[in-house]
Amino acid sequence: MDDLTLARSLFGTTMAFHIIFATLGVAIPMMVLVAEILYQRTNNREYVIMGKRWTRAFAVLLGIGIPTGTIAGVQLSLLWPGFMEVIGRVMALPFQIEMYAFFVEALFMSIYVYAANRIAPWMRIASLILVAIGGLASAVLITNVHAFEGTPAGFRISGGKIVDVDPWKAFFNPSFLVTAGHVALSAYVTGAFTIACVSAFKMLKNEYGSKVYKFHQRALTLCLFTGGIFALLTALNGHESAQKLHEYQPEKLAAAEGLFETQTHAPLAIGGFTDRKTEEVKFAIEVPWALSFLAGNSFDTEVKGLNDFPEEFWPPLFIHTLFNIMVGIGSLLILIGLAAFIWTRILKKDRFPKWSLWLFVLSGPLAILGIESGWIFACTGRQPWTIYHILTTADSVTSSGNIGILFVLFTGMYIFLSVVVVLVLLYYFKKNPAIKDLEKDDSSNDVSIYT
């Protein structure tokens, strides 16, 4: 393999690993906040226990989220110095502001975890809100750099030099808000369904009607509702992301849908594989006219096909599958949330059938798969560019060599850490089962629970 392929593999692996912990790091504080708010409204102490247990898991996940994020940030300049030279001149603001988001998160996270029993309850909630805002802001800001790569703005290249730099115009590049919104919303989806996964699994392991079962059922319902709502919002916003692609990166949309000929009333292909030779999507279900509608809210919208672009600039055609996986999972998660709502609130059933619990267990890994495929779709679909139509990936990469060995070392470490973090979580929650917290809570009526 050449250095470029190796660098791409290394960076892609780092990001794919980091994103799992980062996404949960954005989402869990928000879920804890929801639990805190529900506690204030219902006075049901089970919500407090939930929040406390989720915070513990969050603190462990941070132990990987923070160093791998540090790797991501440093590897950007180690592996893609050509890219970072442009980013440094034009798009430094989001990174800079992100530093402050990290500081806010780190400071108040420590305060929330290590000083909880010494600060006033309102200060505890304020710290939690600041942690949630810090996590959200860091995700939104880094995503902005990614948005800029697809829709660069705020500078010109003249004679090989960068001129007319307007950093704020770069900051508010055309796809910033839509992309950042998509990442934030999909992170909340993932957080909610990941917790739902754990709760559903615990319900399967515990006797129906027991205290622990009821506790997990409450958590599960909470997560399915929140997750369902955010899944719906994600899909609406994803629709808008697709329209941005239509407007700014038409070849990416064409590749995502396997569309070769430019046309109005373009069909939407679901499933199947794009065949380069016959220029069609094999084994797909075609929804007539839907793509045109998706792209421009009208069946008359003309959607550009790949043949309008030189083949060397085509994104890889397999991104069609990635796009399908993401959208498919998104739709399924909306259905799950909706079904749970109808079942418990409209049909007023108080027990989920066993098979549905297994489906909920599956929803967590599926949401993570959705995140992964979304990112790989977005990043690989941008190829061969790091900055769309301005800088190629080949011109961004380091010239220093030796990347193969680094790839092996980093990947080995990620695998090792994945195993260890799972073991640590299992160990901790086995030693501190929910029943212990529930019983301890019964026997004491102190208000400070974060000790």
Next chain:
Amino acid sequence: MGSALIAITILWGFVFIYAVMATMDFGAGFWSMIYYNRDKTKATNIANRYLSPTWEVTNVFIVAIVVAIYSLFPGAAYTLGTVLLIPGSMILLLLTIRSAFLVFSHVADHYRKMLTYISGISGILIPALLISVLPVSHGGFVDFSNGKHTLLIRDLFTSPNEYAFIAFAICSTLFLSSLLLADYSKAAKEWDAYKVYRKDSMILGPITLLSAFFIMWTLKSEAPWLYGKMMDHLPLLLVSLLFFIIGGLAIYLPKDKNGMRGYPRAAVIAVTIQYMVASYVYGHAHLPYFIYPDLDIQSGFTDPSSFRAVFTIYIIGFLILFPGFVYFWSLFMNDKRYVRQKSE
């Protein structure tokens, strides 16, 4: 010159803050390993009490340094990124293992000993690697021929100057952290731990000073340009030495009203000033080069309008964050309830 000089000063500030915080952070991790089996002295507890809330904040500073380099000096980012790929990656690997196991060691009590050892050992190697950036920047270890930039790793690791810096980094880490932990355990009234850390700092102080002389001595032949320019500031170097001596006296001599020797708070302050003065001299002498003699701050400097925007953000962000830092400090460094909590 103006803007680039402001920018390099900001960068220097970040590097200095990180250097001090990180030495204390990595050192605390190391001490908590060393005294792991000595239950009686509570020395490990003290180290952990300091370390638990601070490591995340410290870590943000290293990210801040990297971000400051590529947003203020994007031209230098290219060369630095290429040259530092291997050492940078090694640092990242160690840093990740260290942080992850540090967190795990607080959660999985049963395996705490092993986890503390892993994070303690990887932590002490990090400063040694981090400081290797300095000799690289002195020139001679980067091959700029035929348009490529290559780090001459073998040359670097056979240079006595490199080892002087490594020795200095490790000694400083242990010295500064033991001094800080002495202060911290005194505030906690953990007298056994205090005695242990005070003794460590009394031994390590002179050794650290020796390693600093060793750096100057090797610098003279390895990077004469830098040595010469540093010697132009001889009076400041002597001031720095003076503060070291003040710090030393403060830890060795005075007796407080309980008859306990040493006044570690004063020593911490004096020694921090000493490091600040010395690194000012070093940084000033290093100007205008990033990597001598091929890369200077002017050629790598960012676009002026970007600099204005970034600089504004620095000011605003600092103003917003400052109260947060003060609150943090008051909760973990200054709150007797935290510092003196009963050791579990």
